[in-house]
Amino acid sequence: MTALRRLDLWLPRLLHACTRSWHRAGTCGYLNTSHHATLMSQHRWKSVFHCQSRGFTLSTHSLQSRDDDSSSGRLTGLTEDDVEDEDEDFIDDREVEELFQQQVPAGVGDGQQRIFIVHPDVKWGRRKQHLTTAELMMAEAVGLVNTLDNWTVVDKIILSTKTPENKKIFGKGNFLHLTEKIKQTPGITAVFVNVERLSALSERELEEAWGVKVLDRYSVVLHIFRCNARTKEAKLQISLAEIPLLRSRLRNELANLDQQGGGARYIGGSGETFTEVQQRLLKEREMKIRFALERLRKKRHLLRSQRKHKDFPIISVMGYTNCGKTTLIKALTGDSGLQPRNQLFATLDVTVHAGQLPSRMTVLYVDTIGFLSQLPHQLIDSFSATLEDVKHSDLIIHVRDISHPETVNQKVNVLNVLKNLQIPDRLMSSMIEVHNKVDLIDNYQSSEPKALPISALKEQGLDELRRQVEEEIVKSTGKHILDLKVNLSTSQLSWLYKEATVQDVHVIADEGSAVVKVIISAAAYGRYKKLFTGR
Ligand SMILES: Nc1nc2c(ncn2[C@@H]2O[C@H](COP(=O)(O)OP(=O)(O)OP(=O)(O)O)[C@@H](O)[C@H]2O)c(=O)[nH]1
Numbered sequence: 001m002t003a004l005r006r007l008d009l010w011l012p013r014l015l016h017a018c019t020r021s022w023h024r025a026g027t028c029g030y031l032n033t034s035h036h037a038t039l040m041s042q043h044r045w046k047s048v049f050h051c052q053s054r055g056f057t058l059s060t061h062s063l064q065s066r067d068d069d070s071s072s073g074r075l076t077g078l079t080e081d082d083v084e085d086e087d088e089d090f091i092d093d094r095e096v097e098e099l100f101q102q103q104v105p106a107g108v109g110d111g112q113q114r115i116f117i118v119h120p121d122v123k124w125g126r127r128k129q130h131l132t133t134a135e136l137m138m139a140e141a142v143g144l145v146n147t148l149d150n151w152t153v154v155d156k157i158i159l160s161t162k163t164p165e166n167k168k169i170f171g172k173g174n175f176l177h178l179t180e181k182i183k184q185t186p187g188i189t190a191v192f193v194n195v196e197r198l199s200a201l202s203e204r205e206l207e208e209a210w211g212v213k214v215l216d217r218y219s220v221v222l223h224i225f226r227c228n229a230r231t232k233e234a235k236l237q238i239s240l241a242e243i244p245l246l247r248s249r250l251r252n253e254l255a256n257l258d259q260q261g262g263g264a265r266y267i268g269g270s271g272e273t274f275t276e277v278q279q280r281l282l283k284e285r286e287m288k289i290r291f292a293l294e295r296l297r298k299k300r301h302l303l304r305s306q307r308k309h310k311d312f313p314i315i316s317v318m319g320y321t322n323c324g325k326t327t328l329i330k331a332l333t334g335d336s337g338l339q340p341r342n343q344l345f346a347t348l349d350v351t352v353h354a355g356q357l358p359s360r361m362t363v364l365y366v367d368t369i370g371f372l373s374q375l376p377h378q379l380i381d382s383f384s385a386t387l388e389d390v391k392h393s394d395l396i397i398h399v400r401d402i403s404h405p406e407t408v409n410q411k412v413n414v415l416n417v418l419k420n421l422q423i424p425d426r427l428m429s430s431m432i433e434v435h436n437k438v439d440l441i442d443n444y445q446s447s448e449p450k451a452l453p454i455s456a457l458k459e460q461g462l463d464e465l466r467r468q469v470e471e472e473i474v475k476s477t478g479k480h481i482l483d484l485k486v487n488l489s490t491s492q493l494s495w496l497y498k499e500a501t502v503q504d505v506h507v508i509a510d511e512g513s514a515v516v517k518v519i520i521s522a523a524a525y526g527r528y529k530k531l532f533t534g535r
C-alpha cells in the first residue's frame with residue numbers, strides 16, 4: 001500500500017479521534033476557541049505526521065496519550081514534500097538537487113554583492129507607470145536587494161528616459177552621466193537596472209560599457225527565490241524559470257564565440273555545431289524539469305482531492321509579499337513551526353495548516369507565495385501551478401499591509417493577478433479583505449467598510465475574523481449548523497461523530513436522549529435523515 005493511501009486511511013480516523021478529544025475537553029469546560037486552548041501539543045502532531053525519507057509513517061504512540069497540556073500549537077504545516085511516497089511518482093532528491101545546482105546563472109553566486117541601482121523613469125508613453133512613482137519603485141528595488149543576506153546597495157539613481165526600449169535604455173547624455181557615476185563608485189560588483197527584463201543584447205551592451213555584471217528585476221527576484229527555495233517543487237519551478245535567463249546568457253556567449261568563429265564549428269563526429277549542442281542541452285534540461293514538475297503536479301492533484309474528500313474547508317491566504325500572511329496563519333492556528341520573516345518572498349511553497357473556527361469546525365489554511373508588482377511573466381507562469389490550489393478553495397482571505405505606502409497599488413496588483421489566474425467568481429465575491437498591521441497606525445479607521453482591521457502580530461481582531469470566516473464557510477460549503485435530537489440507545493450519536501462535526505451534546509437523562517449541536521454537510525444530513533428518520 002502506498003504511503004498516500006495509508007494517509008488516506010488514517011487521516012479521517014485521526015481527526016475523528018481529535019474531534020472527540022476536543023469535544024470531551026469542551027464538556028469539561030476547558031476548551032475555548034483561542035489557539036492557546038488547543039489540546040494537541042505540536043510535537044505530538046509532528047509525530048503523528050512524522051515523515052520518513054521514503055515513506056509516510058504514523059506513530060501510534062502519539063495517538064495513545066492525548067491527555068495533553070493546553071498550551072501549545074496544533075497541526076503542523078504539510079507541504080507536498082511531507083507526504084512523499086513510494087509510488088511511481090517518486091522523484092529523487094538527488095535528481096532535483098542536480099537540476100537545481102547545475103544551473104546557477106553565472107554571475108549571481110552566493111558571495112558578497114555590492115549593488116548600484118538605476119531606475120529608468122519613463123515620463124510618458126506606454127511604459128509609463130501610472131499607479132506609482134519612481135521613488136516608490138526605487139524603494140521596492142532597494143527592498144529586493146536588502147532581502148538578500150550578502151547584498152548591499154552602494155548607491156542608487158533615478159534617471160529619466162524617453163527611449164526605454166533602446167539597447168542602452170537611456171539617451172546619450174544620461175547614459176554618459178550614468179556610466180561615469182558607475183565607474184567612479186568604488187567596489188561595485190553589479191548594476192541592477194530596475195526593469196522587468198533586459199534583452200540579451202542590452203545586457204551585453206551594458207556589461208561591456210560598465211565592466212560589471214548587469215541584473216534586471218527578473219534575475220534579482222529569481223535569485224531571492226533560489227535562496228528561499230526549500231522543497232522539490234519550488235526548486236524545480238525556479239530551475240524552470242531560470243531557463244530563459246540561461247538561454248539569453250548562452251546567446252551572449254555564443255555571439256562572442258561567433259565573433260571568433262567558434263560557435264559554428266562542428267564537434268567531431270556529431271554532425272552538430274557547438275552552438276547546436278549547447279542549445280540542445282538546454283532544451284533537454286528544460287524537458288527534464290517540466291517532466292519532473294508534471295509528476296509532482298499529479299501528486300498535488302491527488303493531495304487536493306484528498307483534502308476535499310476529508311471535507312475540511314480550505315481557506316487560501318493571499319496577498320502582496322511581506323503583508324503578513326504567514327504571521328496571520330500562525331496566529332490563527334498556533335502553528336509554531338511557521339516562521340514569518342521580514343523578507344520578500346519568505347514563503348515559496350504552498351503549505352497547509354489546520355485551525356479551528358468558533359464552532360470548533362476544523363479548517364485548513366493555505367499559505368501562499370506573495371505577489372510583487374511587475375513580477376516577470378515567466379516567473380508567474382512557473383509559479384502559477386502553485387497557486388492552482390487557490391481555485392479549489394472554499395474561501396480566500398486577502399491580507400493587506402495597510403501600513404505600507406503602496407498599499408492601494410498592492411491591492412490592485414493582487415486583484416489583477418487573481419483575475420489572470422481565473423479565480424472563480426464565487427471566490428472573488430466572497431473574499432474577505434483584512435487590513436493587517438493596524439498596530440503601526442494610530443487610531444486606524446478604514447475607508448472600506450467591508451474590510452476587517454487586524455494585527456496578526458499582536459493578535460488583534462482575530463476573533464471577528466474567525467467569525468466572518470465561519471459565516472462564509474458555512475455559506476460556501478453548504479454546511480448546516482443544526483440541533484439534532486438523538487436517541488442514545490441507537491447509533492445516531494456515534495454516526496454523527498463519524499460523519500459530522502459535533503460541537504455540543506446536551507444529555508436529557510430522563511428521556512435517554514440528547515440534543516446534539518452539529519455542523520453537517522447537506523449530503524451527510526440527507527443520509528442521516530434517511531438512516532434514522534426514514535425520510
Ligand atoms: N507590526 C506588525 N508587523 C507585522 C504584522 N504582521 C506581520 N508583520 C511583520 O511583517 C513581516 C512579514 O511577515 P510575514 O508573515 O512573513 O509576511 P508574508 O506575507 O508571509 O511574506 P512572504 O511570505 O514573504 O510573502 C514580519 O516581520 C512580521 O513580523 C502586524 O500585524 N504588525
Ligand SMILES: [Mg+2]
Pocket residue numbers: 325326327340346347367
Ligand atoms: Mg509568508
